[in-house]
Amino acid sequence: MELTEKTALELSGMLERREISAVELMQATLDRIAAVNPAVNAVVSLGAPDALLDAARAADDSPRKGWLHGIPIAVKDLANVAGFRTSFGSPAMPDTPAKSDDLMVARMRAAGAVFIGKTNTPEFGLGSHTFNPVHGTTRNPYSADRSAGGSSGGAAAALATRMLSVADGSDMMGSLRNPAGWNNVYGMRPSWGRVPGEPLGEMFLHPLATSGPMARNPRDLAALLEVQAGPDPRQPFGLPKENFLDAISAGIKGRRIGWLGDWGGAYEMEPGILDLSEAALRMFEELGAIVEPVAPPIEAAQIWDSWLGLRAFANAGRLDPLYQNPETRARLKPDAIWEIETGRALAATEIQRLSLIRSEWYRRAAALFDSYDALVLPSAQVWPFPADWERPHRINDTGMDTYHRWMEVVVPVSLIGLPCVNLPAGFGANGLPGGVQLFGRHGDDLGLLQLAQAYHEATDWPGNHPPKLS
Template sequence: MELTDKSALELSSLLETRQISAVELMQATLDRIAAVNGTVNAVVSLGDADDLLTAARVADDAPRKGWLHGIPMAIKDMANVAGFPTSMGSPVMPTEPAKTDDLMVGRLRAAGAVFIGKTNTPEMGLGSHTFNSVHGTTLNPYDHSRSAGGSSGGAAAALACRMVSVADGSDVMGSLRNPAAWNNVYGMRPSWGRVPSEPKTEMFLHPVGTSGPMARDPRDLAALLEVQAGPDPRQPFGLPAESYLDRIAANIKGRRIGWLGDWGGAYQMEPGILELTEAALRVFEDLGAIVEPVAPPIEAAQLWDSWLCLRALANAGRLDPLYQNPTTRARLKPDAVWEIETGRALGAIEIQRLSLIRSDWYLRAAALFDTYDALVLPSTQVWPFPAEWERPHEINGTPMDTYHRWMEVVVPVSLIGLPCVNLPVGFGANGLPGGAQLFGRHGDDLGLLQLSQAYHQATDWPGKHAPVVS
């Protein structure tokens, strides 16, 4: 086994016991990136090799900071990392390196991570297909003619290709789940408030996104979440820090899982996707869990109505300064302009109506979790599509009326900030990977990690089915 095939925790142990050096690991990482990144284009803004080896040498000589000490990491190109540019995949962003780390990045650095570059993302993180005019398109490691998903597509592809052992991502509308599914890795959207964002925008109205961990196994997922998570006294609604890794091993016999399928036919699914998720549910049954079908607890159309506009409201607040400037507005992609203009058109009474739908769904979901430990939906409605497409325009003949409607299946989780793990569930007849959303009660991140770990020990799709990339 090559060094880059090992999990992050395995590498951490080898570094701690001095069986390998950070310099050795950095060189192996750079060699792997040189060998495969030209094919998939997942890592961007890669640092100078000599500088990175020097940083690794410093890590070898320094006191150990935390479990990430000496581990190379590439950060999703939506977050600031001191010394690297933050393009957000957009030509309107400044090209000079960031001067400071974002909060979450600073926590990783404090735990000893060595930053090597960024991972690719769609422009402004909008859309579940990672392409932009700054860095180009990230391709799927399992079929180089297909999309790697998004918006954490670069992170997921880099993980699958063994260019990094663990990665960060962010998720508004499936960005930690869709690319994880399409790259045969784990991606976790934590409970909203678990991982604080940057305290630089409006912090009270209609939050929809969060950062979270990505990995090839749930133990690495848990360990990275422990570093990312914890309240920030400058921000409201934070959840307390918890330990996950030392409690992740658990007997899941008797735990109850509800299967939502295609939400009573509301969500169009390409052939084979439901069947692949059902096969994963049988793994849980073999482990002693109880799996039952669940009827749609609320109309999907209501959720979409609320989500469509509240997401646009959040994006309008985030991107409006670029829209107000005629020079930068002209360079924004149409999806960003659509989000901003949709959000700007909302009135106060409409926002209240949409928020009431959101609140009603939260109450209904809470009632479901009185019966079930977790619920399951597919992570995607389509298989990875041709990379030259901007997006799918129809599913099974049903037109998609917005640029992101083809990812509607992630909305029930995103709208109310529930914790969710993408489980790799194998490959379709087309040879392409798929995933399932395993989600639970707000705050029960540990329960999902325990279910994920039991499932991983029975399957290990990422370990047994690495992509062939050269």
Template sequence: MSDLLEHSGLELSALIAGKDVSCAEVMDATLTRIEAVNGPLNAITSLRDRDALMDEARQADKAEPQGWLHGIPMAIKDLAAAKGLPNTMGSPVFADQIAGADDIHVARLRAAGAIFIGKTNVPEFGLGSHTFNPVFGATANPYAPGRTCGGSSGGAAVALAARMVSVADGSDMMGSLRNPAAWNNVYGMRPTEGVIPSEPRGDTYLQRLSTNGPMARSPRDLAALLDTMGGPDPRQPFGISLPLTLPEISAQVTGRWIGWLGDWGGAYPMDAGILALCETALRQMEEIGLSVENLAPPCAAEEIWEPWKGLRHFAVASSLGPLFDNPETRGKLKQTAQWEIENGRALSAQDISRLSAMRSLWFQRAAKLAETYDALVLPSAQVWPFDVDTEYPQQIAGQGMDTYHRWMEVVIPASLIGLPVVNVPIGFSDDGLPMGLQLIGPRGGDGRLLQLAESWHAATDWPGRCPPTLAT
């Protein structure tokens, strides 16, 4: 494998800016790598023609840089529109759709100089934390090719882990940035809701459960991507402007307090070995100067799950409802999508109001915790990567799962109230399966979270452990 591909995005940027390497050399190494490993992994889809991409890279070598991503290859998650590229969302309904314009965060990445080489694979409509769909098939985990890579940003996480790209975009409703990052030994960040805008389509007030975010093999690249992708859209409410996070990422974190929530007092069943690996990581965090305290659950898990499940039903019913109503497309929606829509439509206005009040109460409790703790910590997943042919886990540690997404309940305390979260890699099981921790901060505390992640990365550099099947 080319040594170029071990570099982070910022390192590649510096090499290109200093004329130590050309954009064409980076593109050639990238495409050669994709040709060598993407076949069995199936992370990158809709790959553009090599000659066209090489020509674009050579043109970038002749042009004045417009931003730090100048000449750096990127593949955009297939839930976001990139002009001229397919935008299938993993669905047969949109299998032939070509984007006519960039989504907001994609346009910002393009303006910073990125060259879009294709898309990254997703579950159908991003539903379910396992990347497979009827258009492109399943994406495999590079650390264990017979297992899932997670999702919905699974293709992006695999492309990063397998050194097919240096930086990537993702999105997160129910762990879609955190779960695949954990299972592929990379970093993924769900920013504070409103920092990176989605498209101003339909309702922009009530459905705020999902957000775009950055993925990378280093926190510094996360920060650079966040600074590039972030910034309010004047057409939408609730946008947040953050100070630039990259200039302040190298900070002293000694003395900061971490609240460890574990398995939420036994409410979240866990596969054997996950909590032990997390607790080993917490001891390492103490070694770099953080203070860790075990916390009792701040509320009953069901007080978070109930509003999450209902408001997610409502959000999916709103976004996919027109496809459900169309007889020509309803049958093309997978059953879990139809289940979400049917349940969302069964909710009354009073139901939505009650669920939103429960959501508000949890926000207030979390804000109180933020007065004492710099970050709350939970595992990023409740199970190890499972068989790639399994749709979703039916049980965890002998406890049955009553929905297709209950096995990822551990991610919703942050998702429900739009808090920033960074998945940090924490190592591997005895079988070599990756896992991560969620560092959860207060609203607007994205920069301080990235400081914690950067200190952790400096002490551990887990992503430096390349997938053993690909270290050639």
């Protein structure tokens, strides 16, 4: 088996036992990137090979820092890595290397990761299709004429094609779930507060996005989450650090799973999406879990109303400095301008109304988890669409009224910061991959990882069905 086919934890063990060197692994990684990245455009801003091999050599010569010691990592191009440009996929950003690591990156570096470059993302992470005017379009490894999803599309495609063994991502509106589903890998949006962001600016009003891990199996997912997670004393609402990996193998017989389907018909789905999801749920039944349909606990229109305003409010605050500068404003894509101007127009009373809807949904979800260990929705409402599209404008006969409405199915999780794992669910009749969202009570990240591990042991979609690339 090629080194790049192995799991991250397998590689870590081989490095620790000196069965391979970090230099050998780096060379194998660079060879793999050279072979397959031109077809998918997932890894961007790749470092100079000689410099990367020197960094691997330094890892070989230094004491072991953690389980990531010597593992090549490319970071999503929304986070700062010292020495690499952070483009955000936008021509409005300076073409200069970052001077320091973001907190999550620093934690991975402290665990021994060797950074090799960045993974592609839409401009400012807006939209679930990874294309931008700086680095171009990331394509789906299972069909190069299709989207890899987003905004962690580069990370998901790099994992699927074995250019990376493990990866980071971030998720405001499905960005760790939609691309994971479309690339036949695992992506986890942790409970909000599990993985802190940056201790900068306003830290109380905008808890919609979070960083998290992506991998080809739940054990690697759990191991990376342990590195990323843990409270930061400079930030509020942090969750305590937990040991996920040691407890990930557990019996799931008798655990209760609620199936929300298309939310009572509120979410338009392309043909085959629900069938694929239900097939994944049957696997849980075979493993002894109890699966039941669940009626919509709140109107989907209320959730969308709250989300549309609060997301725009958050993005307006985040991107306002670029909007205020006429030179950078002219370089922002229309979706970013729309988000900023929508958010800036909201009155304080409207923000309060939207937050009250959000609060009510959290209370209703908490009541559901008194009866269920996890709930399930599809990870996307459509199959991977043509890569030359900007976005889907219709699902079946229903028009999409915003640039992101076609991803409405991910909003119930995002709005209230619940933990969620994308499970690879197999392939449709069209040969394209899809996934399901398995989500649970806030703070129960371990319970979801245990369900994911049991499912993976029974299916291993990523291992059994890799993309057919050279």
